[in-house]
Amino acid sequence: MPLDIRRDTVKTIVQDDGYEKFQIDRPGKIIFVERHLSTKTQVRCIIRRISRSGAELDISPSLTVPSNFFLEILGIRCEIGATLTTREEEKVKISFNMLLDPNFLHHVLRVCFQTLH
Numbered sequence: 001m002p003l004d005i006r007r008d009t010v011k012t013i014v015q016d017d018g019y020e021k022f023q024i025d026r027p028g029k030i031i032f033v034e035r036h037l038s039t040k041t042q043v044r045c046i047i048r049r050i051s052r053s054g055a056e057l058d059i060s061p062s063l064t065v066p067s068n069f070f071l072e073i074l075g076i077r078c079e080i081g082a083t084l085t086t087r088e089e090e091k092v093k094i095s096f097n098m099l100l101d102p103n104f105l106h107h108v109l110r111v112c113f114q115t116l117h
Contacts, residue, residue, distance in 0.1 A: 022049060
């Protein structure tokens with residue numbers, strides 16, 4: 001008689017993805033993706049930490065954050081597709097829809113370092 005092994009098919013979200021996180025404390029914008037892909041609504045945020053797979057942001061607790069949006073790092077004209085992962089008060093964790101290219105992440109860190117000095 002074979003063993004009846006039932007496996008849980010629900011996948012859990014991995015909180016620690018193994019990618020190094022960098023403290024940047026840089027202003028950014030959350031750009032809402034609205035009907036017909038319009039991007040008129042924008043809110044400001046502070047990008048506290050960033051990695052190849054996501055970021056940690058601070059945003060006003062009174063503002064609503066959509067599930068999917070673009071993140072723009074001020075000073076770097078690139079919109080990064082992102083998905084809301086968790087939110088607690090003003091702390092927001094997001095995952096990027098695609099891993100950031102290591103060269104792009106290096107550019108972000110270099111720009112952030114140059115503006116500090």
